[in-house]
Amino acid sequence: MKKIPFSPPDITDIEIEQVIDTLKSGWITTGPKTKMLEQQVAQWSGTEYAVCLNSNTACAELTLRILGIGPGDEVIVPAYTYTATASVVQHVGATIVMIDCAPGKFTLDYEQLEKSITEKTKVIIPVDLFGIPADYAQIMEIAEKKKHLFCASDNPIQKAIGRIIVMADGAHSFGATYKGKPVAQFPDFINYSFHAVKNLTTAEGGAVTWKNIKGIDSKELYQTYMLMSLHGQSKDALAKSQLGAWEYDVVAPWFKCNMTDVHAAIGLGQISRYSDILNRRREIISFMDKAFCSLPVEHPEHFTDSYTSSGHLYVLRLFDQSHNAFTCEQRNDFIIKMAEMGIATNVHYKPLPMHTAYKKLGFDIKNYPNAYAQFQNEVTLPLHTCLHDDDVAYIVQCTKKVLNP
Numbered sequence: 001m002k003k004i005p006f007s008p009p010d011i012t013d014i015e016i017e018q019v020i021d022t023l024k025s026g027w028i029t030t031g032p033k034t035k036m037l038e039q040q041v042a043q044w045s046g047t048e049y050a051v052c053l054n055s056n057t058a059c060a061e062l063t064l065r066i067l068g069i070g071p072g073d074e075v076i077v078p079a080y081t082y083t084a085t086a087s088v089v090q091h092v093g094a095t096i097v098m099i100d101c102a103p104g105k106f107t108l109d110y111e112q113l114e115k116s117i118t119e120k121t122k123v124i125i126p127v128d129l130f131g132i133p134a135d136y137a138q139i140m141e142i143a144e145k146k147k148h149l150f151c152a153s154d155n156p157i158q159k160a161i162g163r164i165i166v167m168a169d170g171a172h173s174f175g176a177t178y179k180g181k182p183v184a185q186f187p188d189f190i191n192y193s194f195h196a197v198k199n200l201t202t203a204e205g206g207a208v209t210w211k212n213i214k215g216i217d218s219k220e221l222y223q224t225y226m227l228m229s230l231h232g233q234s235k236d237a238l239a240k241s242q243l244g245a246w247e248y249d250v251v252a253p254w255f256k257c258n259m260t261d262v263h264a265a266i267g268l269g270q271i272s273r274y275s276d277i278l279n280r281r282r283e284i285i286s287f288m289d290k291a292f293c294s295l296p297v298e299h300p301e302h303f304t305d306s307y308t309s310s311g312h313l314y315v316l317r318l319f320d321q322s323h324n325a326f327t328c329e330q331r332n333d334f335i336i337k338m339a340e341m342g343i344a345t346n347v348h349y350k351p352l353p354m355h356t357a358y359k360k361l362g363f364d365i366k367n368y369p370n371a372y373a374q375f376q377n378e379v380t381l382p383l384h385t386c387l388h389d390d391d392v393a394y395i396v397q398c399t400k401k402v403l404n405p
Contacts, residue, residue, distance in 0.1 A: 002394050006344035007197040010277065010385040015269030022265040030230075033261035033268060038207070040271050041192070044175065045184035047209040048218050051225040052264060056171045056193035056206035058257035060125075061088040062228050063167055063189050063208055066221070067123065068155030069094050074120040078108040079351045079363075079371040081127045085169045086352055089125075090361075097121070098352065098363055101370040106130070106300060106315075109370070110138050117146045122158070123165045128173030128183060130348070131199070131312030132300055136178055136186035139166055160215040161188060172312040174200055174207075175278050179306060184209050194267055199281065199312055200274055202267040205259050228254045280385045281311030284392050288314060288381070291396040295403055296321055313348055314383040317374070318403065326377035334379060334402055341398045346380040 022033055034052050041050035053059050069075065071093040077086045079098045089096045097116055102109040106129050113124070124143065126134035143164045152158040158165070168183070170176075171193035176183045184190045194205035208225070212218055227234070232254035270277070285302050292299065296319040302309035318326040318334060326334070331347075338345050351371040353363035365372050381395055 001342045002391065003342045004344060004382050004387070004391055004395065006346050006380075006382050007384050008386050009196050009201050009203075010270075011266070012269070012273075014272060015266050018265040018269040019262060022261050025261075028262050029260050030258045031261045033264040034259050037202075037259075037264040037267045037271065040268070041174075041207045042209060044182065044271070044274070045190070045209045046182040047184055048212060049222045050207050050209040051222060051229070052202075052205060052207045052259040052267075053225075053229050054204055054206070054257045054259055054263075055084075055195070056169070056191050057084045057088060058229070058255070059191040059206045059208035060084065060167070060169065061091050062225060062255070062257070063191065064088055064092045064094070064123065065228065066224055067157055067165060067167075068153050069122050072120065073122040073153075074118060075123045075125060076113060076116055076121060077125045077352075078127055079353055079368040080106055080108070080349060080374060081129070081169065081352065082171070082349055083352065083355065083357070084171070085125055085127055086358070094122070095120070096361065098358075098368070100368040101374055103370050104373075105370075106374050107134060110135065110142065113139070114142045114146065117142070117149060117164065119149050119151050121146075121149070121164055122153075123167050125167055125169055126187070127169040127171075128176060128310075129313075130300060130302070130315055131172045131176055131310035132302060133173060133176050133178040133183045133186075133307045133309070134168065136166075136168075136183075140186065157213060157216055157221075160213050165189070167191070171195075171198070171206075173310050174198070175274060176310040177308040183307075185211065187211075188213070194263075199277060199310055200267065200270045202259065202263040202270075205263050205267065227251060229256070229258045230254075231256055277385050278310060281383065284383055284387060285309075285311050285314060287392055288396060292316070292399070295400060296323060297403070311383065314381045315348060316379050316381065316399075318377045318379060325373065328376045331377050331379055337402045338398055341401075343395055343398055344382065347375070347378055348380045349375070351375055 073094040075089040099108045147163040166187040168187035168190040170190040174192045189210045194202040232252040234249040298317040353365040
């Protein structure tokens with residue numbers, strides 16, 4: 001019997017050699033390798049700048065703080081996502097406005113999104129679930145349509161944009177395209193994750209990038225991220241290491257969430273072969289899509305004329321032969337049977353209103369029936385570049401065996 005883990009990191013000698021080079025260099029915290037990775041992330045994104053930090057969550061929170069989001073402001077998030085999408089809103093003291101899925105879809109309900117916008121709405125956080133870009137054309141159209149309701153605070157970026165800001169959660173979507181361009185070209189800001197289970201990993205880490213904003217100096221914005229991520233200190237360790245350059249100032253009592261060169265070294269190894277990683281994921285997805293076409297399952301499309309997914313997660317919604325959706329118990333039984341055959345699976349995601357933290361904030365899953373319907377029969381199969389062709393065939397074989405005993 002095969003043993004197939006859910007999502008192991010794909011680490012080769014390329015990444016190992018990069019890390020060894022960093023360790024031997026005598027420079028292991030934020031330095032030249034981090035700056036190199038930022039440049040390459042920006043190139044992949046088609047943007048002028050990127051900032052690498054220690055997590056997607058840090059990127060999102062710092063962005064909200066740079067945008068001046070706080071108490072009295074509302075930020076719209078989907079109910080069907082991981083907690084990091086919403087927790088950052090709570091961190092800055094703003095109000096979470098949670099939107100249900102559209103019927104039969106994992107993405108948020110765009111009609112409900114439009115209706116939920118008020119004079120207090122400052123930011124929308126769409127999520128590129130599974131690596132599939134959100135419908136940015138529709139989201140940006142809604143933001144423009146509701147422009148008359150937008151009340152900018154005394155924040156230069158809010159004033160410059162002049163409408164609700166779209167800050168995408170791109171934790172899954174580094175390398176995805178929308179309408180033929182990198183997904184980062186469409187929202188105002190996007191935050192990536194380079195966590196251990198992501199397509200491109202730095203073990204822990206993330207990056208934020210943004211479209212150029214008329215009237216805002218992107219270089220100054222980059223420097224603001226640098227200050228906020230390193231205690232508000234006016235010089236980082238690399239700058240202070242120059243001869244006679246010890247002196248620095250602390251301009252505000254800010255945060256500590258910089259990326260190290262050790263982590264960036266892993267990312268440099270990964271990004272050097274990222275095109276191959278994306279191509280392999282596409283091969284696996286195409287194989288499974290064809291193999292499952294006769295099964296009582298549904299799966300989101302990763303590749304269409306409108307977008308190209310990063311292929312981060314392969315999810316199925318399970319049904320019986322009469323096309324009745326599996327219950328949670330039936331879905332969990334499927335997971336157990338797959339595990340008994342050596343295949344680790346997962347669930348993405350348990351909607352936020354089902355978690356204790358969000359129940360305490362007053363959210364009730366009864367108000368999000370579409371999110372619950374998507375969750376109750378969802379299962380995520382292994383999808384990673386450590387899989388060989390015979391592993392993929394075995395996953396398919398076992399899935400068919402469980403669903404058609």
